Amino acid sequence: MAERMKSALPVEETNETASECWSCGDMRAAHFCSACGRVQPPRPADYFSFFGLPRKLNLDTARLEREFYELSRRLHPDLAARADRREQEWSLQQSSLLNDAYRTLKEPVKRTRYLLQLEGLHLEEQSKTATEKARAAGEVKKQVVPPDLLEEVFELNMQLEELRMQRKTGEDDPALVEEIARQRLELEKKHESLLAELKGYWEQWDKLVDSGSEEDRRKVLDKMVDVLNRRNYVRNLVRDVAEALES
Numbered sequence: 001m002a003e004r005m006k007s008a009l010p011v012e013e014t015n016e017t018a019s020e021c022w023s024c025g026d027m028r029a030a031h032f033c034s035a036c037g038r039v040q041p042p043r044p045a046d047y048f049s050f051f052g053l054p055r056k057l058n059l060d061t062a063r064l065e066r067e068f069y070e071l072s073r074r075l076h077p078d079l080a081a082r083a084d085r086r087e088q089e090w091s092l093q094q095s096s097l098l099n100d101a102y103r104t105l106k107e108p109v110k111r112t113r114y115l116l117q118l119e120g121l122h123l124e125e126q127s128k129t130a131t132e133k134a135r136a137a138g139e140v141k142k143q144v145v146p147p148d149l150l151e152e153v154f155e156l157n158m159q160l161e162e163l164r165m166q167r168k169t170g171e172d173d174p175a176l177v178e179e180i181a182r183q184r185l186e187l188e189k190k191h192e193s194l195l196a197e198l199k200g201y202w203e204q205w206d207k208l209v210d211s212g213s214e215e216d217r218r219k220v221l222d223k224m225v226d227v228l229n230r231r232n233y234v235r236n237l238v239r240d241v242a243e244a245l246e247s
């Protein structure tokens with residue numbers, strides 16, 4: 001009865017509480033029993049709590065990796081092959097959850113996007129169809145071009161257009177190609193620096209997780225969305241430039 005009540009609690013709280021092993025009644029780990037090693041039924045958990053982590057963005061990835069390999073071994077479906085059929089099923093489910101959680105959390109941008117999603121924020125689509133849809137619906141699509149890039153992008157687009165025209169007539173201007181290649185490098189640097197900017201907000205977020213106000217947290221989350229959108233924009237731009245240069 002006590003167990004049933006526990007499972008009705010929110011995810012963060014149930015995950016802290018080790019429940020009893022279905023097999024031997026002794027349970028000290030969340031995903032498998034540390035006494036008998038039996039895999040336990042998966043409980044609803046986000047990827048952070050799956051690893052017993054708080055929702056912080058600075059993460060010891062070496063430790064995460066060690067945890068991943070340890071859990072992979074413990075939860076591996078082959079180990080459960082001879083066991084209870086239910087345990088085999090749980091083992092498959094837990095292993096798949098483990099893989100998804102690890103792949104998402106180990107990578108800085110994926111980890112951030114995942115956190116934003118957990119916090120109920122959605123990244124703005126920068127795709128052409130999303131822009132067109134917004135236009136058709138008469139909505140103002142905010143920040144299609146990041147303001148700090150407006151001038152650069154305008155000029156770059158002109159140069160790309162010029163290059164395409166030259167290519168049609170079969171006469172490349174080497175100076176133009178060189179200039180576009182230089183801008184491509186600049187954009188790649190920009191792409192890198194946006195990751196550094198993002199990590200600055202990680203610091204702020206991690207401090208606010210336990211003690212900050214809802215309003216302060218929301219502000220930092222919004223800033224992260226903004227950085228990721230700009231970074232996405234720059235990445236698409238680099239791709240366009242690379243295509244133009246290589247065609």
Ligand SMILES: [Zn+2]
Nearest residue numbers: 021024033036
């Ligand atoms: Zn047990």
